[in-house]
Amino acid sequence: MAVKNSTYRTHFFTIIGSLLGAVLLAWKHFRSAIHRKKIMSIDDTSYFHQKDGVVTTLYPYESIPVPDNGRYRLHNEMEDCIVCDLCAKICPVDCIAIDPIKSTVEIGKTSDGSTRRIYAATFDIDMAKCCYCGLCTTVCPTESLTMTKAYDYSEFDIRNMVYHFADLSPEESVVKRKEWDEAQAAKLAAKAAPVATEEKPSAVADGEQPVAKPKPFIPKAMPPKVAIPVKKADDANVTPSAESKPEETPKPKVSIPPKIKIPLPKKKDDDATKGETTE
Amino acid sequence: MFVWAFLLTLTVILLYAVVVVYAERKAAAFVQDRLGPLEVGPKGLLQTVADLLKLLQKEDIIPNASDKILFRLAPWLIFIAIFCGFIALPWAPGLVGSDLPSGIFMIFAVVSLDVIGLFMVGWGANNKYALFGAVRSIAQIISYEIPLGLCLLAVVTFTGTLNLQEIAAQQALHSTSYLFGIPAVDVSHWGGIFAWNIIRFPVLIPVAILFFITTLAECNRAPFDIPEAESELVAGFHTEYSGFRFGMLFLSEYAMMLLVALLLVFLFLGAWHSPLPNIAAIALCDWTSGAVGHWSAIAWSVFWLGIKTMTVVFWQIMLRWTFPRLRVDQLMHLCWKLFLPLSMLLVLTSAVWKWFLIA
């Protein structure tokens, strides 16, 4: 204590001086509050030259311009997307859900000349989960997936944070899927015709389909879940099936509460098995 | 007169609280390079009104384990104690609740009852933070009352009266005044700032500074706000209070600020007299004082009193946003080892100087 007191005493005038300095500093800030710093982008050369004045940006009324390379909301230019699923695979938080349907014919060319052969019946990006890492835009071979400058898109309902980019309507996707399945079946039938009996084609068809579809699916939707995947891989295949699809459109949104999710696939499972067997 | 003064005081305190809370938030914002309230009303002017309405509608929560009587009674006691302090404070020449000959003494006797209220708040709430706040508050207020009392003594030694009306009258134009306390230089015809107590009698300059600092501590204002210390004690002694009762505690704090600012103006800064002096033919003081007995005199008095008081309040606010809070031991060190000897010295100087003035 004694030491402390002596320092108090010896520093008396220093303390008074620094107290006065503090008052002057506060007064300087108070006075310079008549200025406001201009709202300017960080790109502006004079951005760091504004030393004094109020820094507040009245956000909803004003906003600081976002630089051109701002990395905020994702946008997918479907015209250019080849539905390669790379973005969904790389995404660390699995917020991109793609349901591809192969087309029987070439759909078109992307702007960089790649051929588009796959439709996306679903191309949902859940921006609520997105961590804005930008990995998906880096891997995108056609640069169709980009990050835009839009950052103010909060929603009252979290389900509205899911952005849909699908290039097929549910009805269209039903048609397209049928087309592909039929084309596939026809091809197999043509192959098998000389050799096999009636049963074989269907069996092969069953085998064939999972090979074509699960590839995109298994990595995308399932990895985090441990025990169920085997069953669910089927569900996943099946979800877009002909009968259930129209009902299904709003479903991806509901996918958060697990209780709802589990019963649904079961139904579809039944439907689907029926569907497949009948086919 | 008494009733009028009562109503006037109450209205002034309420209006003042509304304005000053807004001013405080704006000043805080400006010191910190922000904009402060902007949304409610033009330039956010109605923000305090909105906050008050919110406060009045809040649920009045009384903790189960609290001492209900103390808890309910305490805010009233605090507010009444501080409000009573205004009795002896004149608002304009002749407009005073009670023209007590022992005005200053009465004010400080009544206002110190505030401590009992604070302790009731802290004890009644049965909350450790509230109790800590109350204990700190009592330690602080009682300690600082001593240098404060000595400061007053230094002033009273010079003025020779405890009546605030008389102290005000002494600082008017044509009352005896000496430049910087030197009897040879009679400047009583100058008036204005030269009639102020601190200029007439320069010992009062350090006394005024000391008075300002100790009254900050009396009001529990930063940098002496350890009883409230948001960062340590939640909200200090009024932690458990909500709604109307909290509003009263809050109002008392601001009323106390006004009280001490008014006292500072009365004792040191020329009360309600114009600060502009008469210089030869340019009779600034006459022009800004109104004719004696005319309504213009009252208007000018209220104007100057308001301006001066608000300047003092403004600096009370500015200091809050400038200095960090003192530690408990630093607070006590400052009071007992620095302010107390200093104020004693000042009383002595004041007495000796006054003796030479008379002689």
Ligand code: SF4
């Ligand atoms: S930015 Fe990152 S987290 Fe967001 S969708 Fe792309 S890969 Fe996923």
Ligand code: SF4
């Ligand atoms: S990586 Fe690009 S091209 Fe591939 S699916 Fe994603 S958006 Fe489409």
